[in-house]
Amino acid sequence: MKFMHISDVHLGVRPDEGRPWSDQRARDIWDSFAGVIETAKREKPEFLFLSGDLFHAQPLKKQLLEVNSLFGRIPDTNIVLMAGNHDYLRPKSYYLTMEWHKNVYFFRSEELSRFDFAEQNVCVYGMSYWHREIAERRYDSLIPENPQRLNILLAHGGDERHIPFSPAGILENGFDYVAAGHIHKGAQLIPGRAVMAGSLEPTDKNDTGPHGFWMGELKKGGAGLRFYPIKKCEYCHETYPVTGETSERDILDWAERLLTERPDYQYFRLFLKGKRNPNISYDVSRLMQLARVVDVTCALAPDYDYERLLEEHRDSLLGSYIRSMRNRPQDAVTEKALEYGVNALLGHEICR
Amino acid sequence: MQIREAQIFNFGKLQDRSFAFAPGINVIYGANEAGKTTLHDFLTAMLFGMEKGRGRAASGGMYARYEPWHAAAYYSGALRFSVEGRPFYLERNFYRKEKKEILRNEADGEELSVAYGDLDVLLGGISAEAFRSTYDIGQSKAAASKELAAILTEYLSDAAESGEAGVRVSKAQAALAARRKELNLDLKNIKEQKNQELHRKMMEKELLERDCRELTHSLADAEREISRLKKIKAEKTDRTKEEEAGHAASAGGKKRRWLAAAGAAAAGFLLNLGMHRVISYAFGLFLASEGLLLLLTVLFFAFFLRTGEAAADKSGESLRGRERAGEAGDENDYAREAVLSAEHMMNGLRDTLAEKEARRCNLSQQIETMQAPGVQERELLRDIQALELASAEITRLARERYEDSVDELNGAVSGWVAGITGGAYDSVTIDDGGGLKILTEGREVPPEALSRGTLEQIYLAFRLAVGDIVTREEAMPVFLDEAFCMYDDGRLRQALTALAGEAEQKQIFIFTCQRREMEALDELGLPYHKVYLT
Numbered sequence: 001m002k003f004m005h006i007s008d009v010h011l012g013v014r015p016d017e018g019r020p021w022s023d024q025r026a027r028d029i030w031d032s033f034a035g036v037i038e039t040a041k042r043e044k045p046e047f048l049f050l051s052g053d054l055f056h057a058q059p060l061k062k063q064l065l066e067v068n069s070l071f072g073r074i075p076d077t078n079i080v081l082m083a084g085n086h087d088y089l090r091p092k093s094y095y096l097t098m099e100w101h102k103n104v105y106f107f108r109s110e111e112l113s114r115f116d117f118a119e120q121n122v123c124v125y126g127m128s129y130w131h132r133e134i135a136e137r138r139y140d141s142l143i144p145e146n147p148q149r150l151n152i153l154l155a156h157g158g159d160e161r162h163i164p165f166s167p168a169g170i171l172e173n174g175f176d177y178v179a180a181g182h183i184h185k186g187a188q189l190i191p192g193r194a195v196m197a198g199s200l201e202p203t204d205k206n207d208t209g210p211h212g213f214w215m216g217e218l219k220k221g222g223a224g225l226r227f228y229p230i231k232k233c234e235y236c237h238e239t240y241p242v243t244g245e246t247s248e249r250d251i252l253d254w255a256e257r258l259l260t261e262r263p264d265y266q267y268f269r270l271f272l273k274g275k276r277n278p279n280i281s282y283d284v285s286r287l288m289q290l291a292r293v294v295d296v297t298c299a300l301a302p303d304y305d306y307e308r309l310l311e312e313h314r315d316s317l318l319g320s321y322i323r324s325m326r327n328r329p330q331d332a333v334t335e336k337a338l339e340y341g342v343n344a345l346l347g348h349e350i351c352r
Numbered sequence: 353m354q355i356r357e358a359q360i361f362n363f364g365k366l367q368d369r370s371f372a373f374a375p376g377i378n379v380i381y382g383a384n385e386a387g388k389t390t391l392h393d394f395l396t397a398m399l400f401g402m403e404k405g406r407g408r409a410a411s412g413g414m415y416a417r418y419e420p421w422h423a424a425a426y427y428s429g430a431l432r433f434s435v436e437g438r439p440f441y442l443e444r445n446f447y448r449k450e451k452k453e454i455l456r457n458e459a460d461g462e463e464l465s466v467a468y469g470d471l472d473v474l475l476g477g478i479s480a481e482a483f484r485s486t487y488d489i490g491q492s493k494a495a496a497s498k499e500l501a502a503i504l505t506e507y508l509s510d511a512a513e514s515g516e517a518g519v520r521v522s523k524a525q526a527a528l529a530a531r532r533k534e535l536n537l538d539l540k541n542i543k544e545q546k547n548q549e550l551h552r553k554m555m556e557k558e559l560l561e562r563d564c565r566e567l568t569h570s571l572a573d574a575e576r577e578i579s580r581l582k583k584i585k586a587e588k589t590d591r592t593k594e595e596e597a598g599h600a601a602s603a604g605g606k607k608r609r610w611l612a613a614a615g616a617a618a619a620g621f622l623l624n625l626g627m628h629r630v631i632s633y634a635f636g637l638f639l640a641s642e643g644l645l646l647l648l649t650v651l652f653f654a655f656f657l658r659t660g661e662a663a664a665d666k667s668g669e670s671l672r673g674r675e676r677a678g679e680a681g682d683e684n685d686y687a688r689e690a691v692l693s694a695e696h697m698m699n700g701l702r703d704t705l706a707e708k709e710a711r712r713c714n715l716s717q718q719i720e721t722m723q724a725p726g727v728q729e730r731e732l733l734r735d736i737q738a739l740e741l742a743s744a745e746i747t748r749l750a751r752e753r754y755e756d757s758v759d760e761l762n763g764a765v766s767g768w769v770a771g772i773t774g775g776a777y778d779s780v781t782i783d784d785g786g787g788l789k790i791l792t793e794g795r796e797v798p799p800e801a802l803s804r805g806t807l808e809q810i811y812l813a814f815r816l817a818v819g820d821i822v823t824r825e826e827a828m829p830v831f832l833d834e835a836f837c838m839y840d841d842g843r844l845r846q847a848l849t850a851l852a853g854e855a856e857q858k859q860i861f862i863f864t865c866q867r868r869e870m871e872a873l874d875e876l877g878l879p880y881h882k883v884y885l886t
Contacts, residue, residue, distance in 0.1 A: 058714045094706060321745060324745055344746070
């Protein structure tokens with residue numbers, strides 16, 4: 001049985017709000033979804049699985065009509081979908097009144113149910129979210145009724161507030177394949193048997209790595225499948241190791257080089273990490289003006305050698321201060337307080 | 353620090369004079385008016401400058417006192433001194449309009465800058481105020497305890513013990529407070545920006561909610577109208593059968609009734625228009641729901657009238673009876689269509705309502721997300737918290753160290769007091785307010801009960817003890833200007849002996865118009881350097 005599996009398309013999301021490419025990203029996500037339908041038209045899979053969060057929020061009628069019309073372009077593919085935690089069902093949701101094309105199978109209930117496809121000998125189990133969070137382990141105890149069928153679970157969740165599940169346990173219960181969604185980083189949880197599709201496109205600057213869809217051939221006992229990346233946008237987190245000698249120009253050069261060397265669908269979160277000269281703070285506004293730079297984070301500790309300072313100022317207030325801060329329970333505030341206090345006591349500029 | 357030579361070019365009554373000093377005790381002896389105080393003030397002015405608010409210079413208008421009567425621009429002098437064995441040359445012109453300082457390392461010729469704080473570093477970071485309150489001792493300047501306490505608090509808490517300069521508590525606190533203020537401002541700006549956006553979204557949500565309410569009402573009204581319409585239609589159908597043989601109505605009457613119907617419908621429409629505050633209500637939406645009501649109103653009247661007409665017509669000539677039956681069929685079709693189109697419009701309204709509900713729900717979630725502090729806000733809050741923690745901890749540690757130091761200081765003061773008074777008073781402690789508690793033979797003696805001389809001796813001890821701590825970075829000279837007038841011979845000897853014990857570390861300048869200090873030193877066999885002022 002040939003199938004495609006996508007998830008977490010988040011139609012309607014506007015990533016990187018406030019950055020110049022935000023609108024383009026919102027359009028790209030629609031285009032990528034339409035692209036998947038085009039691929040399905042070409043590849044003619046028997047099934048297309050959408051494992052939740054097709055929309056970023058409550059879908060508007062116009063959006064659903066658009067989606068349904070796209071579904072109508074591949075009448076020979078059975079489309080099975082569910083609502084996830086983002087587009088969860090509400091009593092007045094258009095999902096419920098939508099007149100889907102007849103190749104579309106939508107799980108309406110929050111109770112687990114199934115669509116049986118006798119012709120293809122396939123049975124798909126699933127449910128929709130009616131809540132933003134479901135913490136119970138709904139999937140783990142489900143046992144498919146007909147072991148002769150290719151039993152597939154369309155699942156959405158996998159973190160503690162959204163139906164945690166054990167893919168191995170589900171397969172042991174008799175499922176042949178788990179088509180999962182919710183976690184945006186795609187992976188084969190169990191090769192050929194359980195796949196977290198990942199989001200079709202990254203929807204947030206922290207969705208790093210490649211994104212796309214899965215396509216394969218499912219048989220009893222597992223699938224041979226492949227990941228097909230979509231290269232419209234990929235977020236990369238890049239770190240510059242700052243030392244006491246680093247100049248603002250060094251960082252700028254590095255960022256500019258990154259942008260020329262890397263493919264133009266990559267967008268960057270830049271991190272400055274390491275030790276800085278206590279008297280230098282970097283102005284990152286120039287970096288923010290560069291194209292494809294999403295944001296810049298300075299995680300720089302001043303280049304203090306606390307051991308040496310302790311040694312040199314053993315009997316002074318500075319020494320007591322360092323000791324006292326180190327004796328506290330360590331957290332982000334204490335860490336910063338140590339830095340600020342030493343800055344102030346040494347008469348250095350207090351940089352963030 | 354050792355002052356080796358003072359060259360006075362032009363300073364008050366002293367012109368073109370040069371004085372050499374030796375390490376240890378220097379006695380500057382001169383008759384009244386010989387210029388002892390002038391020389392004393394010259395030395396402090398050289399060390400700390402003569403600006404407003406700085407040291408002795410600030411008190412008593414020193415600038416004016418020593419300003420040359422002629423050649424005001426030539427108001428200057430020089431000092432040769434050494435710090436840690438390195439010789440320095442310092443020259444100042446005090447003249448306000450051409451203030452100038454030269455500071456040079458005479459060993460290697462390196463030019464230093466007074467303006468950039470090089471001299472401060474050489475003086476071990478001691479401020480003019482701190483110096484004035486400790487080692488710069490004049491006659492009857494005993495009652496400086498309050499100031500001393502303040503300087504102590506500041507200085508001791510400044511972690512001066514290990515001797516590193518530049519570690520200053522109050523500066524650190526000021527820097528932390530300034531940064532905190534900046535961050536709070538940033539936070540406020542972010543919040544304000546966010547609140548604006550939040551406010552916009554809330555307004556939008558409120559409008560949507562109102563639209564939803566209005567739509568729900570409109571739908572309920574419309575539903576009632578339609579069911580009424582259906583009921584009338586049913587009744588009409590019944591009545592048509594019954595009233596087959598009714599009376600005919602005149603054509604004119606018919607027209608009038610139609611006009612009345614249209615008029616009533618328009619009135620109903622306008623009434624509704626008034627009821628819904630058009631301005632605040634999305635206009636398109638208004639038209640849609642009003643349109644539906646208008647249609648329903650018209651339909652209602654049309655049916656009502658037609659029913660009547662039909663009844664009237666049916667009562668007419670039996671010849672037209674069959675035609676009428678055909679017309680009634682048309683009417684039924686027409687009515688069905690009308691109801692259908694009304695229901696169609698209602699579905700449209702329901703869609704609009706659902707759409708608005710979805711948008712309202714999405715907005716609610718966006719608002720919820722926005723109300724939680726964002727990354728930037730959280731980081732700012734964390735940093736502000738860290739600044740507060742740093743500041744509180746520094747305050748606590750400074751206080752702790754101050755208290756430790758006070759114990760130490762009490763020991764030092766007691767040592768000096770015992771030395772100067774020859775053991776008559778053996779213990780002096782400083783209370784929280786900076787006051788002195790004096791003990792003799794285990795009894796506390798109130799300061800008022802002490803003689804003027806004894807009190808001066810105790811305060812001298814106190815100043816010297818504080819001075820010792822304050823000048824740990826660099827041993828500064830001690831200036832004693834007619835400080836021993838109230839001392840009897842015995843106490844003078846004890847005081848000089850005590851000072852001589854320290855003279856190896858610090859230079860001591862005794863300015864006097866009497867010979868008794870020199871005689872005492874001679875008798876005690878203590879070495880000193882004489883400077884005669886004539």
